[in-house]
Amino acid sequence: MALSLGQKAGWGLADMGIVVFVIVKQLLILTYLTTVLGVPVGIAGFVTTAVLVFDMITDPIIGYLSDKTQSRFGRRAPWMFMGVLVMAAGMVGLFSTPSGMETAGNLTWVVGFFVLATVGFTMVAIPYGAQSGEITQDPQERSAMTGFRMAFASIGILIGGALIPGLAGSMGYAMAALVVTPLMVGAVWISLWATRKAPRIEQPAQVSLSGMFGLVFSNKAFVVLVLIYGVMTLAIAMITAGLPFAALYLIVDSGDTPLSGAAQALTTLSLMFAAFVVGSILSQAVWVLLSNRLGKVGALIFGLSLYVVLLYALNMMLPSVNVTVIAGMFVLAGMTNGAYQQIPWAIYPDLMDVTRRETGIAIEGAFSAIWLFGQKLANAVAPAVLGLTLSAAGWQETTDGVVAQTDGALGALQLSITLIPAGILIVAILGLAFVYRPMARRALA
Numbered sequence: 116m117a118l119s120l121g122q123k124a125g126w127g128l129a130d131m132g133i134v135v136f137v138i139v140k141q142l143l144i145l146t147y148l149t150t151v152l153g154v155p156v157g158i159a160g161f162v163t164t165a166v167l168v169f170d171m172i173t174d175p176i177i178g179y180l181s182d183k184t185q186s187r188f189g190r191r192a193p194w195m196f197m198g199v200l201v202m203a204a205g206m207v208g209l210f211s212t213p214s215g216m217e218t219a220g221n222l223t224w225v226v227g228f229f230v231l232a233t234v235g236f237t238m239v240a241i242p243y244g245a246q247s248g249e250i251t252q253d254p255q256e257r258s259a260m261t262g263f264r265m266a267f268a269s270i271g272i273l274i275g276g277a278l279i280p281g282l283a284g285s286m287g288y289a290m291a292a293l294v295v296t297p298l299m300v301g302a303v304w305i306s307l308w309a310t311r312k313a314p315r316i317e318q319p320a321q322v323s324l325s326g327m328f329g330l331v332f333s334n335k336a337f338v339v340l341v342l343i344y345g346v347m348t349l350a351i352a353m354i355t356a357g358l359p360f361a362a363l364y365l366i367v368d369s370g371d372t373p374l375s376g377a378a379q380a381l382t383t384l385s386l387m388f389a390a391f392v393v394g395s396i397l398s399q400a401v402w403v404l405l406s407n408r409l410g411k412v413g414a415l416i417f418g419l420s421l422y423v424v425l426l427y428a429l430n431m432m433l434p435s436v437n438v439t440v441i442a443g444m445f446v447l448a449g450m451t452n453g454a455y456q457q458i459p460w461a462i463y464p465d466l467m468d469v470t471r472r473e474t475g476i477a478i479e480g481a482f483s484a485i486w487l488f489g490q491k492l493a494n495a496v497a498p499a500v501l502g503l504t505l506s507a508a509g510w511q512e513t514t515d516g517v518v519a520q521t522d523g524a525l526g527a528l529q530l531s532i533t534l535i536p537a538g539i540l541i542v543a544i545l546g547l548a549f550v551y552r553p554m555a556r557r558a559l560a
Contacts, residue, residue, distance in 0.1 A: 118251055118260070118313060125309020126250065127263030129195070129243055131271040132302030135295060136202055136236055137494075138275030138355070140167075144209070144229065145498050146359040147288060149512045152212065152221045156512050160502020166226055167495030170233040171488055177241045178484025179327055182320040182477075189315045190480070191242035191249075192307050198238025199303040203296040205232025210288035237487075239303060244483035247460070248467040250313040255407065261461040262403040267302070268456060269395040269449070274298060276388035280359075284382060316477045327481045330470055336554040337466040337482065343546040344459045345489025347419065350536035350543070351455060352497030354426075357532040359384055360505075361433070363517050364525055369436035378438045390442040394449025395456065402457045411462050412552050418454020419544050423537045425451055430533035434525070462555075469558050504531055 140163075148159035177194065184190045208228035212221055251257060274295055282291035320327065332338055362384035368375050378386045405414040425447055435441050467482045508527035511518050520528075 117253075118256055122250070122310055122313045123256070123260045124263045125306050126246065126260055126313070127265075127267045127306075128309065129239075129267075129303045129306035130264045131267040131274075132199060132299035133236070133239055133243065134268040134271030135275040135279075135299050136206055136232060138272050139206060139279065139292070140229075140233070140494070143275075143279065143283075143288070143359070144225070145356055145502070147210065148222075148225065151288070152218070152225075153512060154218055154222065155506075156502045156510055157506040158222075159512075160499045160506075162222055162226060163229075163502075164495045164499035166229045166233060167491060167498075169230060170237060171491045171495065173234055173237045174241060174484040174487055174491065175324075175328060175481070177237045178245070178480040178482075179324050180480075181242045181245060182327065182480035185317070185319045188307075188311075189317060190319065191246055191315075192311075194238045194242040195303055195307060198235045198242075199300050201235030202232050202239060203235070203299050205229065205235055206299075207289060207292045207296060208232075210283075210292050240487060241480060241483045244460075244486060245479035246310070246315075248464040248471075248479035248482065249315050249477070250310065252468055254411075254461075254465055257464050258403050258406050258411070258461045261457050262399045264460065265453065265457040266396055266399045269392045269399075271302075272395065273389060273392040276384070276391070278385070280388075281382055281385045316479075318477075320476060320478050320480075322476055322478065327478050328485070330474060330476065330478060331481050331485050334466055334470050334558070336469075336551065336558040337463065337485075339546070339551050339554055340459070340463060340466065341486055341489040343543050343551055344463075344486070345493045346539060346543040346546065347455055347459070348490045348493035349497055350539035351452065352494045353501055353536050353539075354532045356498050356501045357528060358387065360528055361532055362387060364520060365434040365529060366438060366441050367434065367436050368438045372437050372439040374439040374442055383438060386438065386442055387445045390445035391449040391452070394446040394451075395453050396449075397446075398450040398453030399457060401450075402453050406458055406461065411458050412547055412555065415454055415458040415462075416544055416547050418451055418458070419540050419547075422448075422451040422455070423540050423544075426533045426537040426540075430529065430537075433529050433533070465559060466555075501531055 145159055145163055148154040149156050181190055181194050184193065186193050205228045209225050209232060212224050247257060247260065279291045279295060282294060366383050368378045368383060374386065402414060402418065409417065429444050432444065463486050467479055471477055504527050505524060508524040509521050510524045511520060
């Protein structure tokens with residue numbers, strides 16, 4: 116049964132709420148610890164990474180439990196319904212650090228609520244990813260669904276990366292997080308309502324935990340894709356984690372460019388994210404079209420190659436006092452990032468079908484858990500890598516927002532958001548072209 120337009124768009128809407136938290140944890144927590152609470156950058160990076168590593172442990176458990184769930188609402192909806200409440204509450208809590216505590220107390224508070232929020236995130240994200248393998252087996256429908264998903268995700272990026280920092284500057288981080296929680300919860304709940312009549316698998320999987328993941332790891336093409344997607348995510352996560360620092364130290368508004376007023380009103384960071392989101396939204400239909408014309412893997416390789424070129428060009432332009440030109444570059448970055456955002460998520464459900472066709476067992480939750488493992492590992496590693504890189508270069512933490520940094524520290528920051536991610540993306544491109552694509556052709560034949 117073909118999905119209606121409302122079901123495709125409704126399924127995609129949930130990611131708007133999910134991505135708000137993804138961007139907050141990538142973009143704001145490290146900055147909050149170092150520039151608001153005064154935690155040394157090396158310690159803050161390590162703590163952030165430790166929580167995200169813990170988060171990966173919960174993925175297989177939630178995937179297994181969602182595959183085994185039986186309810187009149189299906190296997191996935193109950194997890195998503197409750198999980199978004201836990202995620203939103205944890206996000207508000209981690210920014211609500213009481214005043215007057217020492218560093219140890221601040222870290223304990225933030226880590227506790229960060230753990231809560233990441234458990235809620237897993238309760239939503241794993242079942243949500245599994246839905247893409249359940250509600251349709253048509254590869255083109257999946258591309259269209261993912262196009263809607265990433266268009267809504269781009270709005271989530273804008274909320275998490277532009278709206279929250281702007282609100283945080285005027286009302287504080289905790290109130291800013293509280294203001295956007297209705298959008299997060301509403302997006303997931305409306306998505307569940309919109310897809311309530313979509314096809315789904317009601318019967319829980321009759322297989323053990325070890326048997327379930329044994330089947331997943333026997334799908335070699337899927338495992339390789341997970342690893343390559345993790346490599347891509349490491350590059351993007353390094354850029355995201357470093358961007359707040361770049362907005363403070365590498366992109367300085369001169370006050371006489373066309374977008375100077377916007378930079379002053381929104382903050383430079385919010386303006387860059389707004390430009391990035393515009394590019395991402397504009398590109399979604401293009402990547403769906405290119406996926407149909409070039410094949411999904413060919414379109415992804417093309418998009419990542421453009422990303423590498425753009426990062427090299429951005430490195431040549433930084434540091435800059437022209438926020439208008441840099442905002443234009445971020446529009447282009449959003450367009451190239453659209454390939455990374457959209458296409459892998461349209462590819463991996465096709466590989467779920469291989470295992471279901473060969474075994475007759477529907478374990479989309481287990482596949483979704485392992486799929487997110489690569490992404491979460493990269494997101495966990497990136498803050499630690501950035502923190503250690505900046506710390507080794509002599510980066511100075513502060514509670515005042517901005518402090519004088521050495522040329523070496525600024526140079527390390529610039530490399531961390533341009534040429535280092537570009538090199539990592541080149542590794543991913545080579546893996547897609549010479550390792551994954553031949554395996555996928557055999558598996559999907």
